[in-house]
Amino acid sequence: MSARLVVLVSGAGTNLQALLDACADEAYGAAVVAVGADRPGIEGLARAQRAGIPTFVLRVADYPLRADWDRALADACDGFSPDLVVSAGFMKLVGPGFLARFGGRFVNTHPALLPAFAGMHGVRDALEYGVKITGCTVFMVDSGTDTGPVVAQAAVPVRDDDDIPTLHERVKVTERALLVETVGRMVREGWSVHGRKVKVGH
Numbered sequence: 001m002s003a004r005l006v007v008l009v010s011g012a013g014t015n016l017q018a019l020l021d022a023c024a025d026e027a028y029g030a031a032v033v034a035v036g037a038d039r040p041g042i043e044g045l046a047r048a049q050r051a052g053i054p055t056f057v058l059r060v061a062d063y064p065l066r067a068d069w070d071r072a073l074a075d076a077c078d079g080f081s082p083d084l085v086v087s088a089g090f091m092k093l094v095g096p097g098f099l100a101r102f103g104g105r106f107v108n109t110h111p112a113l114l115p116a117f118a119g120m121h122g123v124r125d126a127l128e129y130g131v132k133i134t135g136c137t138v139f140m141v142d143s144g145t146d147t148g149p150v151v152a153q154a155a156v157p158v159r160d161d162d163d164i165p166t167l168h169e170r171v172k173v174t175e176r177a178l179l180v181e182t183v184g185r186m187v188r189e190g191w192s193v194h195g196r197k198v199k200v201g202h
C-alpha cells in the first residue's frame, strides 16, 4: 500500500511536480493525498488541481494568532492522515503545535548544503560568499530555521558566470531528484532519527 504524502507549497511547485510524477509509478510507494499552501493563486496549487488532488489554503493573516494558524495547518494535514508531510518550497516556519503532531515525519528541502546558508536566501548567500560547491539538503524539520537533522544532501558546483537565477535553476534540478529519491527511500524502507543522525532503511 502506498504511503500517504501531504505536500506544502508556496510557489511554482516544481518539487511537488517531481513528486507527483514519481508517484505515478506504483512502485515508488507513495501517493500525494493533498497539497496545502499559505497563499492562493500559485502554480503549485494549480499543479495539484490538474492532478485531481485535494488542496487547502491557510493564510497566516486570516488567523488572530500565529498559533491558531499553526493549529489549523496541523488539523488540515491531519485530515488527510499523512505518513509524511513534505515542505517543498513552503515559505513558512511551523510552530511547536504543528511539530508536536508531525515532528519526526515532516521533511523540508533547502537549496544549500546545510548548515551553510540557512534561511530564505540560501542560493544568494552561497553565491555572495563565493563557495565553489553548493547544493541542496533534505532535512527533518525541527523548531529552528533549517536546523533539523539532515536526511540527504547533494552537491552542485558553482560556475564563475552564475547569477542567482542560473544557480538556483541548477540547484533545483538536483534538488528535485534528491527529494524524489529521499522521500521514496523513506517511505519504502522506513527511517529513524537518533539525535542528529537520520537513518533511512535498516
Ligand code: GRF
Pocket (backbone or CB within 6 Å): 009, 010, 011, 012, 013, 014, 015, 016, 044, 088, 089, 090, 109, 110, 111, 172, 175
Ligand atoms: C526550492 O529551491 C526550495 O528549496 C526553495 O524554493 C524552491 C521552491 O521551488 N525554498 P518549487 O516551488 O518547488 O519550484
